[in-house]
Amino acid sequence: MNGIIGFLEYFKMLMPQVMDGLLVTLQIFGLTLILSIPLGVIIALGRLSKLKVLNVITGAYILIMRGTPLLLQIVFIFFGLPLIGVTLDRLPAALFAFTLNYGAYFAEIFRAGIRSIDIGQYEGAGVLGLSPRDTFFRIIFPQALKRVLPPVGNEVVTLIKDTALVYILGLDELLKIGKIATNRDATLLPLVIIAIVYLALTYVLSEIMTRFEKKYDYYK
Amino acid sequence: MKTLIKKALTLALASLLALGLTACGGQDTSSKSTLDKDTWIVGLDDSFAPMGFKDENGEIVGFDVDLAKALGEKLEKEITFQPINWDMKESELKSGNIDFIWNGYTITDERKEQVSFSKPYLNNKQVIVTLADSAIKTKADLKGKKVGAQSESSAVSAMEKETDLYQSFDGGKAITFEDNNQALMDLEAGRLDAVVADEILLRYYITLKGAEKYAVLDENFGDEEYGVGMRKDDQKMVDAFNKAYDEMKADGTLKEISEKWFNEDITN
Amino acid sequence: MLRIQGLKKSFGNVEVLKGVDLELQKGEILVIVGPSGGGKTTLLRSINYLEKCDAGTIAIDGKYLIRDGVYASKGELKEIRRTIGMVFQGFNLFPHMSVIDNIIEAPIRVFGKNRDEALVEAREILRFLGLTDKENSYPFELSGGQKQRVAIGRALALEPKLMCFDEPTSALDPALTDEVAKVIKSLSVKGMSMLIITHDMEFAKKVADRIVSIDKGVIIDEHMYESGTGE
Numbered sequence: 001m002n003g004i005i006g007f008l009e010y011f012k013m014l015m016p017q018v019m020d021g022l023l024v025t026l027q028i029f030g031l032t033l034i035l036s037i038p039l040g041v042i043i044a045l046g047r048l049s050k051l052k053v054l055n056v057i058t059g060a061y062i063l064i065m066r067g068t069p070l071l072l073q074i075v076f077i078f079f080g081l082p083l084i085g086v087t088l089d090r091l092p093a094a095l096f097a098f099t100l101n102y103g104a105y106f107a108e109i110f111r112a113g114i115r116s117i118d119i120g121q122y123e124g125a126g127v128l129g130l131s132p133r134d135t136f137f138r139i140i141f142p143q144a145l146k147r148v149l150p151p152v153g154n155e156v157v158t159l160i161k162d163t164a165l166v167y168i169l170g171l172d173e174l175l176k177i178g179k180i181a182t183n184r185d186a187t188l189l190p191l192v193i194i195a196i197v198y199l200a201l202t203y204v205l206s207e208i209m210t211r212f213e214k215k216y217d218y219y220k
Numbered sequence: 221m222k223t224l225i226k227k228a229l230t231l232a233l234a235s236l237l238a239l240g241l242t243a244c245g246g247q248d249t250s251s252k253s254t255l256d257k258d259t260w261i262v263g264l265d266d267s268f269a270p271m272g273f274k275d276e277n278g279e280i281v282g283f284d285v286d287l288a289k290a291l292g293e294k295l296e297k298e299i300t301f302q303p304i305n306w307d308m309k310e311s312e313l314k315s316g317n318i319d320f321i322w323n324g325y326t327i328t329d330e331r332k333e334q335v336s337f338s339k340p341y342l343n344n345k346q347v348i349v350t351l352a353d354s355a356i357k358t359k360a361d362l363k364g365k366k367v368g369a370q371s372e373s374s375a376v377s378a379m380e381k382e383t384d385l386y387q388s389f390d391g392g393k394a395i396t397f398e399d400n401n402q403a404l405m406d407l408e409a410g411r412l413d414a415v416v417a418d419e420i421l422l423r424y425y426i427t428l429k430g431a432e433k434y435a436v437l438d439e440n441f442g443d444e445e446y447g448v449g450m451r452k453d454d455q456k457m458v459d460a461f462n463k464a465y466d467e468m469k470a471d472g473t474l475k476e477i478s479e480k481w482f483n484e485d486i487t488n
Numbered sequence: 489m490l491r492i493q494g495l496k497k498s499f500g501n502v503e504v505l506k507g508v509d510l511e512l513q514k515g516e517i518l519v520i521v522g523p524s525g526g527g528k529t530t531l532l533r534s535i536n537y538l539e540k541c542d543a544g545t546i547a548i549d550g551k552y553l554i555r556d557g558v559y560a561s562k563g564e565l566k567e568i569r570r571t572i573g574m575v576f577q578g579f580n581l582f583p584h585m586s587v588i589d590n591i592i593e594a595p596i597r598v599f600g601k602n603r604d605e606a607l608v609e610a611r612e613i614l615r616f617l618g619l620t621d622k623e624n625s626y627p628f629e630l631s632g633g634q635k636q637r638v639a640i641g642r643a644l645a646l647e648p649k650l651m652c653f654d655e656p657t658s659a660l661d662p663a664l665t666d667e668v669a670k671v672i673k674s675l676s677v678k679g680m681s682m683l684i685i686t687h688d689m690e691f692a693k694k695v696a697d698r699i700v701s702i703d704k705g706v707i708i709d710e711h712m713y714e715s716g717t718g719e
Contacts, residue, residue: 017278079311124580127536128594128646129570138593142584170304170312172266172274180267180274183401186428219583220628 010189014181018197021177025201027091028163028173032098033156039099040106041141047111058107065104071165073097078169094166098159105155113148114140146216153209160201174198253456254319259298262288263318266303267399270424270481271324283481284322287341290473294464307372310334313451321449324418326374328444336452338461340445341474341488345419346378348437349426351407356414359439363388365413368403371396375416378441400425408433416441423482445488489514489681490535490650495544497530504530505541506705512650517672517682519696521689526703528685532652535683536574537565548572549649570598573643577655579635581627587638588614588623591645598646606645613641617671632659633667640671651675653684657691669695 046058065073077100078093088096117140125135164175172180174194181190254260264272264284272282280301292299304312309325312318313335326344327337350356356365359382367389369375379386379394386393395412397403400421406412408429415422419440426434450457468474475485490512497505504527512518522528533539535546535553543557552560553568560568582590591613592606601609614620617637627635636656643651653672657665665688672695676682686692692699701708 013276017274017276020278075308079308079315082315118580120576120578120580121582123538124576124582126538127569127572127574128642129566129598130594131597134597138597139582143582146584168305168308170263170266170302170308172303176267177274179399183267183399184269184273184275186401186404186425188405219626 007189010187011193014190014193017177017181018174018193021172021174021194022197024091024166024171024173025160025163028094028098028166029160031095032102032159032163035095035099036102037106037152039103040110043103043107044110044114047107048114062104062107065101066108070097070101070162071168073101074165074168090166090169090171094169094171098162102155102159106152109148109151109155110144112151113144116147117143146219149209149213149216153206153213156205156209157202160205161198253454254450255454255457255460257297257319259300260288260292260320261300261302261318262320262322263302263304263309263312264321264323265306265309266301268306268323270420272301272322283477284324286477286480287474288320288322290468290477291461291464294468294473295460309449313449319450324420324446325449326418326444327447328374328377330377331449334452335449336454336458337447337449338458339465339488340447341465342420342446342486343488344444344446346375346416346441346444347419347422348414348416348440349404349407349422350414350435350437351410352433352435354413354435357437359385359437359441362414364390366390366395366411368395368397368406368412368415369417370400370403371398373400373417374444375418375441378444379416382441404429420446420482420486489516489549490683491545491547492531492535493545495531495534495541495546497534497539497541504705505534505544507544508702508705508707510700510707512681512683514649514681515676515679517676517684517695517697519692519699520683520685520702521687521692521699522685522702522708524687526701527705528702529654531702532574532654532683532685535650536572536652537569570646571649573646573648573651575636575639575643575651575653575656577658579627579639579659581635581638581642583627586624586626587619587630587641590627590638591642594642595645610641610645613644617641633661633664636660636668637671644675648680650681650683653682653686655686655688656684657686657688665691666694 043058043061046054047062049055049058074094074097077097078088078090081088081093121139121143122135125139130138163173166173167176167179174197178190178194182188262285264280264282266272266274266280268282270282271284272280275281280303285301288299288301291297302312302318304318306323309321309323310331313321321335324342324344325331327340331337348356348359348362356362362385367379369379376394376396390413394416395403395406397406400415400417403412403415403417404425407415422436426436448461450461465474469487474487478485478487490510492508492510495505495508496503506527508527508531510518510531520528520531530539534541535548537553540559541554541557545555546553547555548568549571551564551568551571553565554560559565582593585593588607588610591610592603595601595606595609596603611620611623614623617640619634619637619641622630622634622638627638630638636659640651651672656668656672660668669691672682672684676697684692684695
């Protein structure tokens, strides 16, 4: 009994710091999503473009972003860019790296989603006289969106856990808060608490994604 | 992993420069002295109790933190604390993100090539700790045993200097952990036979975890000193620092801070 | 109405259309039959600018889609394509849109009609096709015959002068072919020209004003065809 009360008291004591860490984690998570999804769409269009130049550029971009560790990209952007005169603060640097990285992953998901739409849909839109722009945004993209929701959901859950990588810039996000408390109080309890918070976050995100998928269930 | 990141970073930066992207617009930190700035940014790993860490209220506290605050007051500078990752400390200093590395920073020859150190302000030892009932009583007993330490710490460097002994450990080297707390937990779990770590840190942890559980050996892996890291060749800053430090020693400020954290004056 | 002269098209080394000549009058229902690989699908797709031809002429209602191997400008192509309706073999309905949205998409986006106006006209079309109660259904909820009628309705919303059908009976229950034939005939009465490709001779005879056959990339005389397949 004493143990449970002790745990609850510790939990209560740690809560304000956990909220601080959660704020950093959610900031990076939310802003990365908002920025990287549109970026992903643009990169995907570049990949699918008939212009060879765009193909090569976006292809190289995706290769670099997916082919090197995100941790390295963060370090690079924060410590490396100042050498060529671009100095970013910690949070913007982290956001920049996350957006570039996740943009590449989203691009590949969107590319696959767009490619999976039957050629007949393009032809159907074509004979109706729809412009390429309308064809994409009215016909192709909405259908691709439904198909990419499951893999996007996967990335979203990965992202919430990847945010922990900003520890390398000294940012005190959720996991770092747990580690600080663990080192200070010489106990694993904070990590248990942090694990519960991550689990709760992931649960909420999964629920939201399921809602989205249900929303698109109106057609097959 | 950490070494890998460092190596990759160095390589990447080198290639950036080689590409002809000249370092023009970046902060020019070499010619200006930190002493001329009004605000000083102290870089620290905020999970590094008791030197600098976040307390229950989320405030950055610790022995080094109090020391830095006292120095700021004395020299009329505003002090801010910037949490950094310990692996990146020298990069942070060089790029001007921080002005001091001040967080139980052991003075070593390798580090002297990258930063300028203040005069040593704290003596430290790399001590060997075992569980209270362990049969290990001397350094020689470590032969064939599993020995743990914090990764990239001066404990590892100290052990490596005693090559024969180091190579006789189980596995031919020390088992390294992200922090000392993890190493001590492993010791407690019985998977390690001994942990080598900073005496100052160990005291803190042993007190927290229960001193009766552990035994600290008489022999150790040598003495070392903590210093404050400042930008290389900023001699003006180093001189001002050392002068202020001596004055704080004389007027009892240091004694007061030391007693607050360690119950005795252990400063130089 | 539709005039095709010396139309040629190759896929790589294979010449699929070897100089096709064809004419279609206003309000006429022309059925093209022929074996698979004979070139009839390619011909239909070429008229709809879904394939680009190498040589020849296609004129629709006096406007040249391609003249002696030279295609019209982008703007002209757009104009010409608006006068042609196409009902695909697989219908190519937009699965994420309801029946009525499938039909009003082009009038709104292409003709710039406002939604209310487009809805009134679309409901008129649905009534004509007997689909009034399916207005808010989605394509996956419809039978093959209903989907086809939606596809016809979608094409009709552009008020085309020429309607093309690619294998209209292939996805249908044999009992339903009469109904399609009826719809097609009632449209031609309104003055619309019909171009249908099929391999279903029964259906062709039922619906056609004229039947021609295409094989090995050229049009074969209709009498020859009928004597070859007469039972």
